[in-house]
Amino acid sequence: MSPTDAIRADAHPETVPADLPVDPGPNLVTRLGQSRWLSLWTTPLILAVVLITWETYVAVTGISRFVLPAPSAVAAAFAEQITDPFVWRNHIWTTFYQVMWGLGFAILLGVGLGFAVGKSQVVDKIIRPFLVATQVVPKVALVPLFILWFGFGPTSKIVIAALLAFFPLLINTAFGVRSVPQSMHDLMTTLGASRWQRFWKAEFPHTLAYILAGMELAVVQATIGAIVGEYLGGDRGLGRYAVNLQMQLQVDKLFGAILMMTIFGFLLYSLVMGTRRYFIPWHESAKPRRRL
Numbered sequence: 001m002s003p004t005d006a007i008r009a010d011a012h013p014e015t016v017p018a019d020l021p022v023d024p025g026p027n028l029v030t031r032l033g034q035s036r037w038l039s040l041w042t043t044p045l046i047l048a049v050v051l052i053t054w055e056t057y058v059a060v061t062g063i064s065r066f067v068l069p070a071p072s073a074v075a076a077a078f079a080e081q082i083t084d085p086f087v088w089r090n091h092i093w094t095t096f097y098q099v100m101w102g103l104g105f106a107i108l109l110g111v112g113l114g115f116a117v118g119k120s121q122v123v124d125k126i127i128r129p130f131l132v133a134t135q136v137v138p139k140v141a142l143v144p145l146f147i148l149w150f151g152f153g154p155t156s157k158i159v160i161a162a163l164l165a166f167f168p169l170l171i172n173t174a175f176g177v178r179s180v181p182q183s184m185h186d187l188m189t190t191l192g193a194s195r196w197q198r199f200w201k202a203e204f205p206h207t208l209a210y211i212l213a214g215m216e217l218a219v220v221q222a223t224i225g226a227i228v229g230e231y232l233g234g235d236r237g238l239g240r241y242a243v244n245l246q247m248q249l250q251v252d253k254l255f256g257a258i259l260m261m262t263i264f265g266f267l268l269y270s271l272v273m274g275t276r277r278y279f280i281p282w283h284e285s286a287k288p289r290r291r292l
Helices: 003-011 028-034 038-061 071-082 085-119 121-136 139-150 154-178 182-190 195-232 238-247 251-279
Strands: none
Touching: 038 071, 071 251, 085 121, 085 154, 085 195, 085 238, 085 251, 121 154, 139 154, 139 195, 154 195, 182 195, 195 238, 195 251, 238 251
């Protein structure tokens, strides 16, 4: 840039020199990724395409309704099921009750043991072989044993749900405890904080984000565990309800039961995700993504 151009630039600071690169702004992909409303448009669109394709396939091929009912028949069956007080009282409530109790026990055991494992290498080395052993064993293979021990009632389903939800909570909690910055420990030492103050003021707030992230996985696992337990042994719950519909060849209502399970799990997951954003709004994981 010549001296004359420099003088003009100083006289008019709003003028951008021609040789400086101009920021083109975010491209289309970046703008879509930053949009909060993208899923509100794409989700109904994709569902509409799938349902139209499904309805057209059933109408054109004439496939038996005992193999694949039309979406319109599934919607009618689902509307009947979701308004049936018997379904709510005997199946939806039973599954919800079992999932919540299983998740509650998993939180108590997983978070408590996770803090112990994260803070003590001795505890970690002692119990890690047993933790790994409990995870490599297929959980479905243990369901008949739990039913034999605890019966066909809700206790066996609660144990299965707790067992599946336990491991994600323990691993996330232990990882969160070990991730507390050393500078935070040094600050607590400088302030002369007690062990309880260290836990309440430093370790727990930092680990809470990891615990809630583990809960998002745990609530899904607890739902799977309870429903699988109902499939294999029980007289109530959404899993047992689906088995009954299969035996009665009510395939349209079977699809409706699967839809209820999907909505059930999605609502529980959304509840936990909302809880995470409520309790840790300051954490990066709870904030919208910023443009780099």
